[in-house]
Every structure is written in C-alpha cells, then in structure tokens.
Amino acid sequence: MLPRNELTQSSLFSCTVCQALCLVALWANHASFLQAASSSDAETASAKTFQNHLGAEASPYLLQHAHHPVNWYPWGEEAFSKARSEGKMIFLSIGYSPCHWCHVMAHESFENERIAKVMNDHFISIKVDREERPDVDAIYMNFVQASTGHGGWPMSVWLTPELKPVVGGTYFPPESRKGQPGFAEVCLQVSQAWKENPEQLMQSSQRILEYLREASHVTPAREGLSRERHTHAMRQGLDRFSEQFDDVFKGFGPAPKFPRPSVLSFLLRSFHSQGAMPEDPLKGGRELEMVLQTLDAMSRGGIHDHLAGGFHRYAVDRQWHVPHFEKMLYDQAQLAVVYSEAFQITHQPRYARVLVGILDYVLRDMTSAEGGFYSAEDADSLVSPDSPEAQEGAFYLWEDGQIDRALPESAQWFKRFYGVEALGNAPIGSDPRNELRGKNILIQRLNIEALAKEAGMTPDAANALMAKARARLKAFRDQRPRPMLDDKIIAGWNGLMISGMVRGGRCLDDGEPYIKAASHAAEFLSQEIYDPVSGILHRIHRNDRSTTEGFLDDYVYLICGLLDLYETTFQRRWLQWAEKLQNRQDERFLDSADGGYFTAAGDSSDVLMRLKEHVDGALPSPNAVAADNLLRLHQLTGKSLYEQRLNALMQCFAAVLEAQPTTVPNLLSAIDASFHSKRQFVFAAQTDDPLLKKMCQALHQPFIPYKTILLMDEPGRSFLKGHRREALRHMIPIDQKATAYVCEDGWCRKPTNQLSEFVQLLHP
Numbered sequence: 232m233l234p235r236n237e238l239t240q241s242s243l244f245s246c247t248v249c250q251a252l253c254l255v256a257l258w259a260n261h262a263s264f265l266q267a268a269s270s271s272d273a274e275t276a277s278a279k280t281f282q283n284h285l286g287a288e289a290s291p292y293l294l295q296h297a298h299h300p301v302n303w304y305p306w307g308e309e310a311f312s313k314a315r316s317e318g319k320m321i322f323l324s325i326g327y328s329p330c331h332w333c334h335v336m337a338h339e340s341f342e343n344e345r346i347a348k349v350m351n352d353h354f355i356s357i358k359v360d361r362e363e364r365p366d367v368d369a370i371y372m373n374f375v376q377a378s379t380g381h382g383g384w385p386m387s388v389w390l391t392p393e394l395k396p397v398v399g400g401t402y403f404p405p406e407s408r409k410g411q412p413g414f415a416e417v418c419l420q421v422s423q424a425w426k427e428n429p430e431q432l433m434q435s436s437q438r439i440l441e442y443l444r445e446a447s448h449v450t451p452a453r454e455g456l457s458r459e460r461h462t463h464a465m466r467q468g469l470d471r472f473s474e475q476f477d478d479v480f481k482g483f484g485p486a487p488k489f490p491r492p493s494v495l496s497f498l499l500r501s502f503h504s505q506g507a508m509p510e511d512p513l514k515g516g517r518e519l520e521m522v523l524q525t526l527d528a529m530s531r532g533g534i535h536d537h538l539a540g541g542f543h544r545y546a547v548d549r550q551w552h553v554p555h556f557e558k559m560l561y562d563q564a565q566l567a568v569v570y571s572e573a574f575q576i577t578h579q580p581r582y583a584r585v586l587v588g589i590l591d592y593v594l595r596d597m598t599s600a601e602g603g604f605y606s607a608e609d610a611d612s613l614v615s616p617d618s619p620e621a622q623e624g625a626f627y628l629w630e631d632g633q634i635d636r637a638l639p640e641s642a643q644w645f646k647r648f649y650g651v652e653a654l655g656n657a658p659i660g661s662d663p664r665n666e667l668r669g670k671n672i673l674i675q676r677l678n679i680e681a682l683a684k685e686a687g688m689t690p691d692a693a694n695a696l697m698a699k700a701r702a703r704l705k706a707f708r709d710q711r712p713r714p715m716l717d718d719k720i721i722a723g724w725n726g727l728m729i730s731g732m733v734r735g736g737r738c739l740d741d742g743e744p745y746i747k748a749a750s751h752a753a754e755f756l757s758q759e760i761y762d763p764v765s766g767i768l769h770r771i772h773r774n775d776r777s778t779t780e781g782f783l784d785d786y787v788y789l790i791c792g793l794l795d796l797y798e799t800t801f802q803r804r805w806l807q808w809a810e811k812l813q814n815r816q817d818e819r820f821l822d823s824a825d826g827g828y829f830t831a832a833g834d835s836s837d838v839l840m841r842l843k844e845h846v847d848g849a850l851p852s853p854n855a856v857a858a859d860n861l862l863r864l865h866q867l868t869g870k871s872l873y874e875q876r877l878n879a880l881m882q883c884f885a886a887v888l889e890a891q892p893t894t895v896p897n898l899l900s901a902i903d904a905s906f907h908s909k910r911q912f913v914f915a916a917q918t919d920d921p922l923l924k925k926m927c928q929a930l931h932q933p934f935i936p937y938k939t940i941l942l943m944d945e946p947g948r949s950f951l952k953g954h955r956r957e958a959l960r961h962m963i964p965i966d967q968k969a970t971a972y973v974c975e976d977g978w979c980r981k982p983t984n985q986l987s988e989f990v991q992l993l994h995p
Contacts, residue, residue: 447840862877
C-alpha cells in the first residue's frame with residue numbers, strides 16, 4: 232500500500248468519531264468469507280479485449296483501465312443514476328498513474344475475469360484519477376483514514392447509491408492472505424449485507440456522513456492570533472519537529488521517509504526570523520541544522536536520481552536508501568525551492584548542483600514541446616524491451632556486472648562511491664517481496680575527498696571521474712524501456728513548478744534558461760488552460776483538451792507562480808493575471824461567513840461536502856498558499872480587500888494553528904510573514920537597464936523570504952496608479968540611472984543608484 236503522505240490526518244477526527252466509524256467498517260475485515268477459487272484457477276483478461284466506459288477519458292490512469300473486464304464508469308451522473316435505478320451499491324476505486332500498488336491491484340483483481348464478474352454483478356464500479364478530482368479523493372480519504380487508522384492508494388470504498396461511504400480500505404489482495412481479506416470476498420460480503428439489510432447500511436452511512444462533516448468543519452476563533460499566541464504556536468511547532476527529527480539518518484520520523492518540503496521551508500523561515508545571519512551559516516542553530524542535514528542525506532540517498540537528477544516520491548526505509556520510484560512534478564517543484572534557499576543561506580555549491588539537477592531533469596524529461604510541465608513518471612517499467620513483465624524500479628536498478636560492463640575504466644571507484652555490492656545493496660527489511668535481490672540502488676557512500684584519497688588522485692580528478700562515469704551510465708540506462716510518462720499538464724502543479732524554476736533560476740549565475748522556461752510555461756497555460764472570457768481556469772490539459780474546472784489548489788499555486796514570475800521578469804501581465812485569478816478564486820471558493828477557502832466550488836453537485844484543506848502533506852495546504860498570496864497581493868497593489876481576506880483566513884484557522892502546529896507548517900510560515908517586518912524593493916528604472924539587472928542579481932543572492940519587488944517604469948507607474956500609497960509616484964530614477972528604494976513597514980531608506988550601496992542595504 233502506498234502511504235497517503237507524510238502527515239496523517241487521522242488526528243483531525245476525535246477518538247469518539249474513530250470508534251464509531253470503526254464499528255461500522257471493521258465487520259468487513261472479520262466476517263467469515265466465502266471460499267474463493269485459487270489463484271491458479273483465476274482467468275485473467277490479458278488475452279482478451281474488453282471495452283468499458285473509460286475509453287473516451289483524457290486521464291492516462293483511467294485509460295489504463297479502459298479495456299479491463301470490469302465495467303468501469305468515470306465519476307459522473309451516468310454511473311450515479313445507474314446505481315440508483317438498479318438499487319446497487321457503488322464500488323469506488325481511486326488511484327493515479329505512477330502508483331505502483333495501483334498497478335498491482337489492477338493486475339491481480341481488475342484484470343481477473345472471475346473477480347470482474349463479481350464486481351459487475353453486484354456493483355456499479357467507478358474509477359477516479361485522484362489528480363483529476365482531488366475533491367472527491369479528499370472526502371473519501373478522510374473516511375478511510377478515520378475508519379481504518381491509515382490511508383493510501385489505491386483507495387477502495389463501497390458507497391451507497393447516494394455516494395455515502397460504508398466500508399473502505401486501500402490495497403486488497405485478490406484472495407485472503409496473512410490475515411488480510413481478499414478483494415472478491417469483501418465484495419461478496421458487502422453485497423450480501425446490502426441485499427439483506429440495506430436500511431441498516433443507509434443509516435450507518437448517514438451517521439458516517441454526519442461524523443465526517445462535523446470532524447472536517449473548521450470553527451473560526453473569536454479573534455485572530457495575537458503576536459504572542461503566534462509566537463507560542465511557532466515554538467510548539469519547532470519543539471515537536473525537533474523531537475521528530477532523526478538525528479542518525481536525518482529527516483523526520485521513522486520509515487517511510489518523506490522529503491516534507493513544507494516542514495523544511497518552515498524551519499528555514501523560522502531560522503531567518505531569529506535575526507542576523509551567523510558568520511558561519513553552517514552553524515546556524517537547530518532549525519538550520521535539521522534542514523541542511525536532511526537535504527544532504529536526501530541528496531546522497533537512493534531517493535535522489537544520481538544520474539539524471541530529480542527525486543523519487545519517498546524512501547521505504549529510514550536511511551533514505553530504497554525509494555518508491557515514482558517521480559512527481561510537485562516534489563521537484565517544492566524541493567527546487569528548498570535547495571535554492573539552502574544555497575542562498577550557505578552559498579555551498581553542493582546545493583546548487585542538486586538544484587540544477589532537479590531543474591534540468593524537469594526541462595529534459597517532463598516538459599512538453601509547448602512548454603507545459605508533465606505531472607509524473609511511473610514507478611514501474613518493463614524489465615527489458617522484449618519482456619511483457621513490468622517491475623517497480625526496473626529502470627533505475629543495477630547489477631554489479633552491469634556496472635563493470637558499462638564502466639570498464641572506472642567501475643571499481645564508481646561502485647565504491649555509490650555503494651554497489653555484488654549481491655545487491657538493499658538494506659535488510661526494505662525488500663519484503665525479494666524484488667531487489669542482486670540489485671543495487673545508487674547511494675553515495677563517500678564524499679569526494681575520501682574517494683580521492685583512496686584512489687590516489689586529487690579531488691578535482693575524482694570529481695571529473697565520477698561525472699564522466701555518471702554520464703556514461705546514464706547513456707547506458709537511457710537504452711532501457713522508460714517508465715510511463717503521465718503527460719497530463721495540471722494547472723496547479725505547473726504553478727508550483729513555475730515557482731521552482733523562477734526561484735531556482737534567479738539565485739544561479741546562469742539561471743536565465745530556467746526563468747525563460749517558467750515564462751514559457753505561464754504563456755502556455757494562459758493560452759491553453761485558461762479562458763479569458765469566462766475567467767475559467769481548467770485543471771488539466773492533455774492532447775489538446777482542457778478538462779474539469781480548476782480547484783482551489785490550481786488557483787493558489789498558479790497565482791503564487793505568477794507573482795514569483797512578475798517579481799523576477801517585471802512583466803505586468805503576470806501580476807494582472809494573478810489578480811484576475813484571485814478574483815475568480817474568491818467567487819468560487821471563498822467562505823464569506825467564516826473566512827478561508829473551500830477546496831471545491833459551491834456549485835459542485837457531485838460531492839458530499841465542501842472541505843477546507845489546511846493540513847500540509849505531499850502538496851502544500853491551499854489555504855496556506857492563499858494566505859501568502861493575499862499578503863503579497865496587498866503589498867504589491869495596496870488593495871485593502873486582500874488584507875481583509877487574509878485577516879479572515881487567519882482568524883478561521885487560528886485554533887488549528889495553536890492546537891496542531893505540526894500539521895500546518897506552511898500556514899505557520901504564512902502567518903509569520905504577516906507579523907514579520909515587510910521589506911519592499913522598488914526599482915525606478917527601465918526593464919532593459921543593465922544596472923537594474925545587476926541589482927536584481929544581488930537581491931536574489933541572500934535568503935530574504937518576506938519581501939515584495941516592484942518595478943516603477945513609466946508603464947508600471949500608470950498600471951499601479953491608485954493601487955498604492957502616494958509615495959510610489961515620487962520613486963523616480965536619480966540622474967537617469969536605475970534607482971533602488973528599499974522600504975520596510977512604511978518607511979524607506981535613502982534611495983541609491985550605486986550597486987555597492989544597494990548590496991549593503993540587503994544586510995541591515
């Protein structure tokens with residue numbers, strides 16, 4: 232089973248709720264099941280062709296199931312009405328394309344004709360791509376986590392025809408084993424219970440729905456957080472993250488180990504808020520220590536693709552060694568930002584190298600010809616070009632002899648550097664299915680100085696030797712069948728990657744190509760995924776089709792990326808578009824009564840409830856990003872409405888911040904920004920002024936998280952007229968040279984058109 236994410240949300244439900252839900256659900260795990268046929272008798276659909284209702288869908292994940300013997304429907308009224316008219320329960324399966332265990336369950340159960348017949352006879356079966364419908368996924372994941380204590384994908388939920396959940400779980404084997412019920416048996420038991428006593432299940436489902444609504448409701452505080460209460464919440468969060476920190480292998484908590492960029496970002500901002508930068512940034516206190524040690528452990532570990540750059544989703548072991556091999560765009564985007572910030576703080580080249588590796592990987596392997604960013608690469612791939620067998624990690628694994636053949640001159644030192652062993656290097660306990668026997672996952676075991684000493688060469692020579700070996704091994708690996716590419720272009724994830732490209736690119740000396748790639752992606756989205764007439768932002772674009780109106784996360788992530796792009800390129804259209812999206816976001820998702828934003832729009836008729844997501848997981852909390860966007864928009868435009876929305880949001884989540892600070896690190900950071908001194912850098916110059924470019928390069932070298940940047944050229948002065956305080960009108964170039972105005976909390980320092988003076992102003 233693939234864990235849901237690094238932050239469990241079961242804490243959102245009271246113990247009473249959990250117990251009540253478990254009473255409803257646990258019977259399915261302990262009933263006496265009907266005897267199933269053995270697996271050797273199972274008839275699979277591999278040699279037959281079937282056609283269900285998924286063939287016209289755009290999602291690669293749904294299309295993977297279009298020829299199963301299961302009569303799958305997409306999420307929609309056709310399936311709902313059929314369930315109601317036939318009086319059948321719904322079986323809902325939610326997954327996503329790169330998910331390894333989704334593929335396993337599909338092969339074991341959904342391609343099995345005997346099991347498919349059970350499903351078709353007793354249920355209306357619906358397949359959902361969680362990346363297409365995060366609102367549907369969130370509702371039923373809350374139920375599964377509350378009723379079982381854990382969650383993940385594939386998610387399996389049995390619903391009434393009114394879409395109310397009754398029984399749920401994650402991966403089920405085809406037959407009972409090791410105390411886990413078989414999928415077909417669970418289906419038969421659920422169906423029998425529905426036939427014998429549907430009223431009881433309906434009543435139970437209604438109680439479950441009431442519990443879910445009550446537990447997911449966020450009650451706003453009577454007043455917003457004071458500075459003192461916010462400081463206390465920050466300290467609580469820091470203390471708990473420190474307790475969770477793995478001082479041996481780094482990162483947070485036991486296995487499985489997730490990167491948790493939201494936590495790392497929060498710790499860096501907490502470190503910055505303490506004041507002056509220490510003389511040696513590598514000795515900057517507990518917060519910075521936890522971040523840098525985690526980033527170093529990840530970059531050395533098997534979770535990092537040492538040959539092509541980028542990171543896998545998570546490590547199954549505590550040592551960061553054995554990854555779950557899928558590569559997600561949102562991980563690359565968030566980690567690019569964190570590594571860029573580590574580089575800004577320390578100026579250590581190793582963080583820049585990892586950053587460049589991430590960005591180059593995305594540009595090379597996950598970018599469409601039109602400029603949009605694809606969503607993911609699969610964990611599984613074919614073992615060989617002529618083999619039908621797919622295996623998780625096959626593309627990335629190495630046998631000892633393969634290294635010898637690919638690197639005849641440097642295999643000895645490469646294997647020493649990356650921990651390659653003759654019998655394979657997977658740690659004990661990390662490979663319960665023996666899939667990694669005799670295989671190696673590259674993990675850096677030495678630093679370059681130690682390798683140089685052992686090999687009797689200079690560090691520069693050792694570096695060159697490893698670089699050449701990595702390039703040769705990558706070329707060797709590129710001949711293998713690649714993992715499947717999920718080529719959906721998701722609006723929100725593209726917004727995250729635009730931020731990653733921009734923030735990463737602007738702190739690098741040669742980062743202009745990454746900034747151009749971000750601009751190219753924004754241009755693509757503006758033309759292909761956004762309708763300027765209706766103001767609708769679509770969520771997904773694939774094969775020249777844009778489907779599904781965007782959800783809250785699409786709006787907030789893209790707004791954030793556009794603000795980053797404006798503050799880097801000074802193209803006003805990105806700020807203008809960000810404001811239009813913010814207005815649409817307010818219309819569609821705002822809770823005007825209690826503050827904050829719902830995940831789905833109010834006119835969504837096919838979901839049971841509207842949730843307000845505030846917990847950070849694999850993706851940052853949409854409400855946290857919304858808070859940061861509102862603060863930045865207020866600072867950039869001076870419009871009071873943004874400040875009002877921000878204050879209402881902060882008040883809405885004040886109680887959550889105090890009670891559960893470790894679940895909301897991004898929200899803590901956003902609210903810390905609202906209390907923090909707000910630095911504004913206003914440049915009076917023309918966009919092509921060379922001095923402006925040098926000043927901006929200097930501005931992005933240090934880590935200054937809480938800032939806004941404005942350009943006051945003549946068109947910009949006209950565009951912002953009436954948006955901000957009167958003082959902006961008087962910010963003009965001195966002696967016809969680019970001039971910087973550095974302001975903080977309503978007062979400005981003496982303007983300067985000297986680069987050296989400007990650099991001094993960056994370090995008050």
